[in-house]
Amino acid sequence: MDSLNRHEDYGQESLEEGHLLDDPIAQFQAWLIDAEQAEIYEPNAFVLGTVDSQNQPRSRTVLLKGVDDKGFFFASNYLSRKGEALAVNNKVSAVFGWYSMYRQVxxxxxxxxxxxxxxxxxxxxxxxxxxxxxxxxxxxxxxESRAALDAQYDQALKRFEGADVPRPDFWGGYRIVPTRIEFWKGRSNRMHDRIEFVRTVGPDGSFGAWSTSRLQP
Ligand SMILES: Cc1cc2nc3c(=O)[nH]c(=O)nc-3n(C[C@H](O)[C@H](O)[C@H](O)COP(=O)(O)O)c2cc1C
Known part of the structure; x- marks a missing residue:
């Protein structure tokens, strides 16, 4: 476990306020394209954090399937643990870790x-x-077993053989509507750059303009 004792230098490339686009969603899209061009494996994978009815946080990886002005789209099973958590508490976190680029969102x-x-x-x-x-x-x-799972799959394959598969009503998309988006860039000596965009939400659900601040590393 050599990695436990390694001290990587995250480089000198900086993240200045003026480097970022005014719109954090557009900035995210630009970084996602950079991650694709850097051939990062599953660049659209992110870690989704939810909090369940017992106030217990839980995180798991899901795939981003769309991003636009409205937010970040992913799909899942509505009756899964994440689905149950989201039904009682819709507050979420999401982490995109593009570590080989010294970047995190x-x-x-x-x-x-x-x-x-x-x-x-x-x-x-x-x-x-x-x-x-x-x-x-x-x-x-x-x-009870892998064999039982495979049997469920085979049964569904047969059921829909040669036919269109309807969408199960227990499966579908979610959209993360962001209120905070932080762009993190690793720098030498652990003196990283962090620029955070925040927007307020009014009582009627309307959003204020994005404002930015630099956070200490
Ligand atoms: C790279 C990767 C991508 C994944 N993408 C999804 C996804 O898009 N949707 C999904 O429901 N699960 C996805 N999973 C599986 C989830 O991590 C998780 O096991 C599953 O959603 C059940 O989570 P839950 O029990 O917390 O609801 C992915 C896992 C990995 C490692």
């Missing part, structure tokens, strides 16, 4: 189920086998 906000139409659109864009998989797994519930 931290997001806070709320996650809401997208409209059925949007989930349907995403569902039809998925490969047939992935659509079948959504039917075959009661995500986060225990199962």
């Amino acid at each position: 931290l997001i806070q906000g709320t996650a809401e189920k997208v409209e059925s139409r949007e989930s349907d659109e995403y569902h039809v864009s998925r490969p047939h086998d992935s659509q079948v998989a959504a039917w075959s797994s009661t995500q986060s519930s225990p199962i």
Whole structure:
């Protein structure tokens, strides 16, 4: 476990206030494209944090499937542990860790189920086998064996053989609507750059303009 004693130098490339676009979503999109061009494996993977009814936080990786002015779109099983947590507490965190680029993006906000139409659109864009998989797994519930899981998949494959697979009503998209987005850039001597965008939410749910501050590393 050599890594435990390593002290990597994260380099000199800086992140200045003037380097960033005024719109943090556009800035995120630019960094995602950089991560794709750097050929980072699954550059759209992020760690989603939720808090359940017992106030217990839980994090897991999911894939970003869309990002625009409205927020960050991902898809999952609505009855999974994350789905249950989001049903009682829609506050979330998201971490994109592009470590080989010395970059990290931290997001806070709320996650809401997208409209059925949007989930349907995403569902039809998925490969047939992935659509079948959504039917075959009661995500986060225990199962007695791998063989039993494979049997569920085979059963669903047969059920939808040669047919369009409808979207299960227990599966679909969520959108993270951000209120805080931090861009982190590793620097030498652990003196990293951190620029955070924050926007306020009015009582009617309307957003104020984004403001930025530099945070200490
Ligand atoms: C790279 C990667 C991508 C994943 N993408 C998704 C995803 O998009 N949606 C999803 O529901 N689970 C995804 N998973 C599985 C989740 O990490 C997790 O095991 C699952 O969603 C159940 O989480 P929960 O029990 O906390 O609800 C992914 C896992 C990895 C490692």
